[in-house]
Amino acid sequence: MKADIKNLEDITLFVDKFYGKVQYDALIGPVFAGAIQDWAPHLEQLYRFWNAALFGVPGFRGNPFAKHAPLAIEEKHFERWLILFSETIDEDFEGEIAKEAKNRAGLMAEMFLRRLRGMNGDPTKVIV
Template structure:
């Protein structure tokens, strides 16, 4: 039996593993490569994001949707993102928090897709 996600060390493990998969993925890898030149700050931000999302630890600041809205992304990109995310979680963890991480990722993807559809391709409609 695998352990559950329990701390920042575990978050770092799954975030790093997930983004290694992302960087090598033929569909979403190029989108990320076009948007991120230096991965270290992005990874640090993702550690803070997931620490806040899963454990309520303060430290994350940002507007994820505003960062993603101008990117050339569609529903298929979110489907791949979710698939890679779930695989990464399942490879390393199981339990209540692991399930919560996958659920939160699903909700976030659905919200982003819904908001992107509302923009109808017009990135000037982004509300920050």
């Protein structure tokens, strides 16, 4: 039986594994490669994000949507991102927090996609 996600060490494990997969994925890897030159700061930000999202630990600051909005991403990219995310969580974890991580990832993808559609390709729209 797998353990649930319980701390920052577990978050670091799944974030590192997940983004390792993302970097080599044929569909979404090139999107990230074009946007991220140094992965270390990005990963540190993601550890803080998921620690805040799953455990309410302060420390995350940022606007994830604003960072993703300029990228050439569509529904197929979000679908692949979610498949990889769920696979990664399921490889090492099970339990309520693991389910919550997958749920939050799904909600985030849905919200990003809805907001991107609302922009209708208009680069002059303000992103807040």
